[in-house]
Amino acid sequence: MTSNTLIAPSLLAADFARLGEEARAVETAGADWLHLDVMDGHFVPNITFGPLVVKALRPHTKLPLDVHLMIAPCDPYIDAFAEAGADHISIHPESGPNMHRSLQRIRALGKKSGVVLNPATPVESILWVLDLVDIIMVMTVNPGFGGQAFIASQLPKIALLRQAIDASGHDIRLQIDGGVTAQTARSCLDAGADVLVAGSAVYGKPDYAAAIAAIRTAS
Numbered sequence: 001m002t003s004n005t006l007i008a009p010s011l012l013a014a015d016f017a018r019l020g021e022e023a024r025a026v027e028t029a030g031a032d033w034l035h036l037d038v039m040d041g042h043f044v045p046n047i048t049f050g051p052l053v054v055k056a057l058r059p060h061t062k063l064p065l066d067v068h069l070m071i072a073p074c075d076p077y078i079d080a081f082a083e084a085g086a087d088h089i090s091i092h093p094e095s096g097p098n099m100h101r102s103l104q105r106i107r108a109l110g111k112k113s114g115v116v117l118n119p120a121t122p123v124e125s126i127l128w129v130l131d132l133v134d135i136i137m138v139m140t141v142n143p144g145f146g147g148q149a150f151i152a153s154q155l156p157k158i159a160l161l162r163q164a165i166d167a168s169g170h171d172i173r174l175q176i177d178g179g180v181t182a183q184t185a186r187s188c189l190d191a192g193a194d195v196l197v198a199g200s201a202v203y204g205k206p207d208y209a210a211a212i213a214a215i216r217t218a219s
Helices: 016-028 051-060 075-084 099-108 123-132 152-168 185-191 208-216
Strands: 006-009 034-039 065-070 088-091 112-117 135-139 173-177 195-198
Touching: 006 034, 006 208, 016 034, 016 051, 016 208, 034 051, 051 065, 051 075, 065 075, 065 112, 075 088, 075 099, 088 099, 088 135, 099 112, 099 123, 112 123, 123 152, 135 152, 135 195, 152 173, 152 185, 185 195, 195 208
Parallel strands: 006 195, 034 065, 065 088, 088 112, 112 135, 135 173, 173 195
Antiparallel strands: none
């Protein structure tokens, strides 16, 4: 793993009764970003939290808050998450009628913009918005639940996106979310990823620092 690789523990796997403590704990343990999965029970079959929880968490950590909106429609809530303290806001092509406009709005609010590809969403769906994107996230599970098994068929997609990013000349992070462990991390990195979201692989372990280190040193 290169020194340029970032680790983003996902709060979806944390103890929801102690979110402030859990955020501080992974910051101390060496995390780079804090990943927040926002689910609405409509776009995905689960419900997590909204802008008020993001706002409540903001004072507890200096880590960038990497907010993944699994909600539809996403547009009415972009401003609220930005105001709550999100540093990055990532959306799905399927979560609104005009992805280009949505990404423009995120940028206009001074936030880093991201676009997320579900396992069945093709790379071609985002090639014409690369100039508006700071993060591309590949879901290596179907979104909605933590603790799922890694979908290895997404590795060629990661490789295709790495080629597209490099050809674009834009500064875009290639992020992976779903089933990332010390065992699957190497395949993601070899395919071209540089940000790894890890839920149960960090928060499901007794020693967060050791868990983060194990993913960083995956081989």
